[in-house]
Amino acid sequence: MNVPALLSSHDAFLQQLQSRQHLLDDTRNLSLANCTDEEFLEYFFAIGILKENRTFSPHTLKAYRSDAKTLLAYLAEYGLDFRSIGFPEVKAFNRFITAQYKPKSAARKLEFFRRFLEFGFNTHFYATRLAVWIQKPLIQKGHVAESGENRTSLRELSSYEARQIIDCFATVVQADRNRAPLEARNRLIGMMLLTLGIRSSELIQLNWGSFRRSRQGDVVVDVLGKGGKQRTLPVLKETEQFLFHYRSLCGESSTFQAESTEPLFFSMYNKKDVTANKKRLSYAALYKLVKDAVRIAGTRPDVSPHWFRHTFVTNLLEQDVPLAVVKDLAGHADISTTNLYLERIQEDRMHDHLKNVKF
Structure with missing residues (x-):
């Protein structure tokens, strides 16, 4: 069947x-x-x-x-x-x-x-x-990966580790044809994973028309998340620079066209003209890109695209961005999911709270 x-x-x-x-x-x-x-x-x-x-x-x-x-x-x-x-x-x-x-x-x-x-x-x-x-097994809540001796390790990166891997996204490119736009594409993918906390499925479904300017003139991107729920994410200035550089190499103007449904990220290998017959980047290709960059960077081999999302949420909470704001940016359906990150961060800070206490 x-x-x-x-x-x-x-x-x-x-x-x-x-x-x-x-x-x-x-x-x-x-x-x-x-x-x-x-x-x-x-x-x-x-x-x-x-x-x-x-x-x-x-x-x-x-x-x-x-x-x-x-x-x-x-x-x-x-x-x-x-x-x-x-x-x-x-x-x-x-x-x-x-x-x-x-x-x-x-x-x-x-x-x-x-x-x-x-x-x-x-x-x-x-x-x-x-x-x-039916009896389902108990699973560890939160962003953890299983490890030996009944312990768990966090599926997230430090800012240094994340940047180290992203720096290798361009190094992955070995082909001579379309090297410049491929390197620009890969750098932008890395920056968007890190600074938007975007899911892999959300990233590969983005179009050129997903970007626009807010009423304040800032660049934002409209993302279609789980269950068809849309959210708008701010594009940081550093990521914006990578975006416009990539647009220029792909023959796109600096003016956003809301009606454009052409994929933002697409396959460029072995193409004479990168602007023709754009085939949307697959999850398998994105996964391979991250794995190749991780291998070159020499970091933990189990790192996957989703680790950058966990890193994004943790970084925001560690820098005291309000819990409700982080929930909306991450697209969590329930604030309890976001709160799992905060509980872990507070647990790590317990020693700091007590170091000046006298007994």
Whole structure:
């Protein structure tokens, strides 16, 4: 069984429902009690996962597909179908996932499985609420990476480490063709990761038209974040200089064009004309760029693009930018997420608070 592709449109989805009368009960409410496994998976994605009025990053969609493939592969290995799932199968799959994956990945895959079972119960595919038997592993909250001896290390960089890596973004370029615009592009990527705290998915989706000037004349960028939520970020003067240098090398004027939907970052290798047929930079290419720069810089090999986002939030809070402002800049849905950073910073400062106390 294959993971279903996204439905083309709302109209097509409605037509499918109307043409499949066996998926409706006597009150014309959705009932999947008589559907096939393929139909159940299709509607689980269409209704239970890919909800209307939501936008999903390529990274999120890839994770959902991976979780579905993990479940399908497990069922295929033991000769099971969806309707074979009961209490023993739920507990067995739970143990399998917990044993095979690190806590964070296991928790995500089990959350996918929980939603799968809950959707099945709500649509009468399953007669009982099997999701209650799932037990997800405990995971360390906050921006930490797992390490040995029951300890955790922070997935963030010092300002010095971050700058050291960014300085190597241009060094990554080995090609002679388009060397100047490639180096300028890479430098701008590094500065935007560090000074905007932007997610990788948000960065690669930026267009030339994403930038504009505020009423005060400052350069800002409109970012489309998780769940289709838009936020506006200020572009610092240092980053602005890299932006305009890159624009000039790409043949763009110094005047922002709000209607431009051409990608800000695109592939330039082996192209005679960098202004033609712009293919948007992929996450894989961004990830490789960061990894190559990290290797050249000789820093911790596990650094990924997301580390710069954690570094951005920590730097702001350490310099006493208000918590609510940092939340808005980072695009956190809940201030409790931002507060996790602040709690760690306050913990680090405890010794400073007590050093002048006499007992």
